[in-house]
Amino acid sequence: MxxxxxxxxxxxxxxxxxxxxxxxxxxxxxxxxxxxxxxxxxxxxxxxxxxxxxxxxxxxxxxxxxxxxxxxxxNGQMGIFQSHRSHDGTEKFLLKCQDDNIIEAVKMEYHHGTSVCISTQVGCEMGCIFCASGREGLVRNLSAGEMIGQILAIQKHAKKRISNIVLMGAGEPLQNFIEVQKFLELVHDPKGLNVGYRHITLSTCGLVPEIYNLAELNLPITLAISLHSPSDIERSRIMPINRKYPLKDLIYACLAYTKKTKRRITFEYALIKGKNDTIADAEALIKLIKPVSGHVNLIPINTTDTKLQAPDLQWVQNFNEFLNSHGQNATIRRNMGSDINAACGQLRWQYLKKSE
Known part of the structure; x- marks a missing residue:
């Protein structure tokens, strides 16, 4: 029961x-x-x-x-249901909750330490076209303890301390605001995992009211905005949430966040061939986020079973060079775990399909 x-x-x-x-x-x-x-x-x-x-x-x-x-x-500790290790050291996990729901998490090794990307919901209802997490819809929110449980399970498996946490797995963290807020308090506690706020990144697709609420907490975490297009028309096609909270409202919320927290925002930008990868898109992106003075993280989209593809590597580099040469700080995210379906939601979705 x-x-x-x-x-x-x-x-x-x-x-x-x-x-x-x-x-x-x-x-x-x-x-x-x-x-x-x-x-x-x-x-x-x-x-x-x-x-x-x-x-x-x-x-x-x-x-x-x-x-x-x-x-x-x-005790809330989760069992690792499946694990898959990439040639680059990235590990993708399926973890089983107490009610037998399956969620995903990823461990990544960097020179600065071990990072985990955890889920905040079982499934997702945001409907972004490039993400596998939402294909089965939203089942429920995860509790703060279930988020902690993911980290403890991976830490036990890896036999090393987790030093950096990214809330960028399945689900929209700000839709589960109360439990995520509690998770941040728990994971920061010196008597617990003792992870500094500056080592935590929270990613959102752009829930504007909750960005204002997060700003009021005034925590020195890194806020990452999944942007993916500087055009309301195209972004609404890629990310349905834009129909409710268009870019103008999102940028105003970002400005309020940076003013309150004095923290620089990261704008995640998944490059999709033929959708958002032209020089005109780059120019519009620079203009859009200039008032916020944020950092752009370019992500060549992971290929799933959709028809979406990333531009070739040379064009990704050209796009990055254009942004930087026009005053917009940008970097290309290193592609990790592509051989183990490490993109958000892929492994869980494949498991669910096989279980039907």
């Missing part, structure tokens, strides 16, 4: 996902439910982020308390 709260899986049966609780929330629970002092909650919170599989492994926690925790909570 499942108990669903705002689309996020917080309970299974009568047990709650303990990874969704902040240390302060655990202190309150321990006092009210177990008549335990605050330091016990701090002990347990710290154990949650170590390589353990059950509450019984919390060696300095009294046996009775461990029994109560086992009765009332599940």
């Amino acid at each position: 499942l108990f669903i709260n705002e689309g996020a899986l917080l309970k299974v049966g009568m047990k709650e996902n303990i990874l969704s609780f902040t240390s302060e929330e655990l202190k309150s629970v321990f006092k009210q439910k177990y008549n335990q002092p605050s330091y016990r909650a701090v002990q347990v919170f710290g154990w949650l982020y170590k390589d353990i599989s059950s509450f019984d492994e919390m060696q300095n926690v009294p046996k009775k308390l461990r029994e109560n925790l086992t009765r009332d909570f599940f």
